[in-house]
């Protein structure tokens with residue numbers, strides 16, 4: 001099979017077809033129309049076999065994940081995802097793999113209202129790169145800046161399960177009573193919080209998606225917003241699998257700093273609490289108040305990034321296990 005029939009068969013008509021797409025797959029470039037009251041939010045993510053995923057992950061789950069990690073970036077910006085392009089590097093042409101990949105990609109992109117409008121196909125080690133584009137009202141994109149003193153810090157969903165799954169797969173942690181299916185699905189098929197991002201776009205003061213771990217990512221908010229965050233560790237939303245892990249001597253490190261959760265962390269003025277409760281029940285998405293925005297210490301510039309984030313457990317200072325190599329805490 002040639003590169004061209006591969007594209008015809010597996011890369012055409014994926015996702016939803018938008019009227020605002022003037023030219024899609026098949027020409028030298030795609031052409032899209034942006035309404036005059038909107039701006040385009042653009043993001044790209046790459047997944048490399050052996051770096052971002054194990055060689056045995058199914059084509060179906062890979063398609064889901066490359067879309068989900070990109071959709072999560074749209075969610076974090078409060079943007080409505082619309083278009084995507086896909087650069088595929090494949091070691092060889094395996095039609096079963098391509099058929100499963102293509103079907104899964106179509107399913108997930110259709111679900112989130114995205115059209116695949118182009119890409120590139122090359123031979124090489126298995127690597128997936130997706131670029132995603134979405135629309136946001138002019139000047140209304142949610143950013144990491146803007147968190148204000150007194151704002152509440154919220155997080156969606158539950159934390160740490162993807163990192164827990166990875167540790168179980170690597171044999172670092174015994175699976176014990178944990179729900180393997182649930183953990184695997186958190187790692188390989190994360191659910192991007194697109195609807196939540198759109199709902200909070202109008203009033204959240206800052207937002208980020210948690211791809212590198214809660215502690216690292218909320219510090220980006222603190223830094224960009226020039227404030228500090230006080231995090232109540234005892235309030236972290238955890239799954240029953242994570243609770244089993246705690247029962248057998250696990251700690252909160254994976255929930256605090258494990259990656260790949262793809263939940264949203266955002267800040268909002270406390271006056272929006274009732275609205276958020278409503279959004280949470282309408283979307284069926286857990287939203288937990290896990291901390292608040294506080295003034296940063298005066299000596300912050302001389303004492304490193306530690307003071308951007310103060311952790312406490314039931315009111316007492318809480319120390320992260322620094323032996324785990326948290327680069328963000330270096331220099332403390």
Ligand code: ADP
Nearest residue numbers: 007011025026027028086088117118119120121
């Ligand atoms: P060019 O030679 O101009 O780079 P290609 O032969 O790479 O064009 O691609 C032909 C058409 O197929 C283009 O419209 C391109 O966007 C599309 N395409 C190629 N690979 C993919 C892919 N993996 N997914 C979606 N569209 C693709």
Ligand code: MG
Nearest residue numbers: 119120121122
């Ligand atoms: Mg090309």
